[in-house]
Amino acid sequence: MAHPPLEGRSRTLVTLALSLATFMQVLDTTIANVAIPTIAGDLGASTSQGTWVITSFGVANAIAVPITGWLAKRLGEVRLFLIATLGFVLSSLLCGIAPSLELLILFRVLQGALAGPMIPLSQSLLLQSYPPQKRAIAMALWTMTIIVAPIFGPILGGWLSDNWHWSWIFFINIPVGIASALLTWRELRHRETTTVQLPIDKLGLVLLVLGVGCLQMMLDRGKELDWFHSGEIVLYGIIALLSLSYLMVWELTDHHPIIDLSLFRDRNFSVGVISVSIGFMLYFGAIVLMPLLMQTQLGYTATEAGLATAPIGILPVLLSPVIGKNAHRLDMRVVVTISLLMFAVCFWWRYATFNPEMSFIDLALPQFVQGIALAGFFMPLTTITLSNMKPQQLASASSLSNFLRTLAGSIGASLFTWQWEHREAVHHVQLTDRISLYDDTTRQALGSMQQLGMSQEQAAAMLARDVTRQGMFLGANEIFWLCAILFVVITGLIWFSRPPKAAAGAAPVVDAGH
Template identity: 65%
Template structure:
């Protein structure tokens, strides 16, 4: 079939939205659901926790390679066909992960699962946009954006609950009924909606550079903390390979006639501004969302489930507000919407920095997270609308693949960067706080004497003071990161004003007549 299909009727569009949403939710959920269960999985398969981290790393590497080539694959085989194949493969490999008899087998199946999951997210976005008429494409992006927000929050909570109450295999078996339901609905609704197929030549050099460069970079991000970053020869070699391969990839793809990654999209000003602002913002946002549960679990003795519940309120307001923003998105100047979002991000990060202290209660974590949802609601969907504004239908799949790749890569960098920075700042502040604690210091002697009078031995009293110094150092380090993120979000407000309105519906013609210009 040639050309691009028209929007679906209302009833079929609702079913298509459900099918695509289930598939996307399943894939995003799988990025985080196993994170909290690594000790359980490793112990069950007779491996160390360090070896068990490859369950996460293997999926991340394969997924990071598969996502950016999804647009190219879709042009060769068709978006609908690729989506259905990828979903079938994801369901099968999820079941294989659940029945894996050894860690080696599990890692192998996770590689396959990550590769097959790659096209699901970008194609769910492009197919969803194609199903909606121009005036409702904002609503389509709003619905899709809610998945990006809610699924990563559900992952750790659901993963912790399953690993505590069921066998770890259900972390993967849970994908089977969701995937089959998505597949059955999509198969019925998407018949006859195949996109234009072009038998483009294979860009072998670009593909090799992509696999080597992105794979090496993802390994650096996944294993850097475990191997003490650049103190490890392995990390240094991987980093050099990543820089060289990705540098050659950018040059090669820019001039190749049939690139595997369509870098020509960056010639579009709005696409560049949208994906860069999304990447930087997501880096800062996800870094904090990784840091807060770590802080709660290591320093305040929260369980994984309790930490997940503490950060979960960030998803409440986006679920309520995203459909409203989606309905009126083409009547707004999105630059103002995103500016307000970044200002709200900055305010919430500053709020955290001033309220996160060792003695804080559950509410001190929950309320900044709840209000942060206001910022998130004005972030993902408006920036995606801005980035895709005015793109032709045949560009959407490639644009979705590239933007989602850069977003997830930025998230990986943010999580790794924040974790490493937090540990380094803790070490610095631990050393500084220790300087003022001495047996020759009157204040220290008074504190030790008070602890001894409460029934502690001298050794126990010394240990308690050391632990408190460590806890204070971790909180100071976390608050410095929050302050830094607040400042960066303030600076980021200027970037969105380089975008140029009008922000027309993606893959369509003009925006609605009453849209802002």
């Protein structure tokens, strides 16, 4: 049974409650990025292992998204939202008190799985609370929380890590989540949606969890175990390949597929999903890599790294409402093209300027300009992706798009950190080959350091550290160069889609682009 829209104070409180939950969930995807070196050091792990804190959350979150629709129909949207929000609070507490990296990753998996339903349900419940003519305003308010959270995430995560303890990046979810759940229960407990006992694709779910889980384990563990020279990595690879291959065959024949692959028959959906997945993989990989580069090679504190990365959220706050308001007048392919080209420009900018002597403004300025790209990326690409979907296909299409985008982000984080370390090792060998006691430049460098009071051993150690540092920057710059090229390639792909037709005043279904 459809409930009438809310009015006045109740609608305001529901908007606040759902926005708090969305803000908390999106904040949690970025707040840990700048704290990874601190977390890894405190728990006795390498920085590379510390990135599992991000990828484990992302994979679990991605897997949970496709089953959100089924769970919502079985339990009711309000009840599922409350379970997910309170579960998120409990798992945040467990993350904060985790005594080891292994337990922290386990609790992050739990947190990511519980976070899966929160964003799609907050969007759905919010739209149900507003009359049709005001739903565009509701979506604008909802989208603002998604855009603002990445500004505060790196700053807050850095400040808490430097001045308190990294546990507080998880503990701050507790009061926010409880407030959101209490307000939601108070205002929406009498507005539960109709429940239906639908069958679930159990085999599809098992294959999905097994395939995606083993794929991510292969990517995370591969860089430590020398990839396919390790029997463990070979096993992960075989299981992932067989599970995902069989999943694709099974989902095309099952009557209630957990992933509706038939949606890819639509050209706009295929182009949109491929573009947003590749684009988000490159974008998210970079926002994981950059704080690591700043803290390990430039000596930045977590707070300084957060302040340097946060400017990316400023321009989207200003531009996203303008794009949304004029969506019905714009060809979204043009908007996405401008966005992708701006991403390419910013990555090329980093490739050309990143070096060990760079200043804070050299780091922050490309981030600020990249905000133009971010503003024209998520909502326009979602409009293209869902433009030809029938009403009964929207939930499945949005879930599948969210699943692939979130999974791509986790893969990007793993690939970027692996490739960064791999290229550093290559450049380290190349640079070391040029260093010799028989080389005049090397002798002069060592002599200069010894004149400053260093012993011969200290001078040699300083030279070795500089070689490693140069290798890290060269490796990062190669990644930025490749990203710039790939963004240009995606720009050509987007023109294979047909121009979407948006109705004036319509509220677009927005993927949560964190």
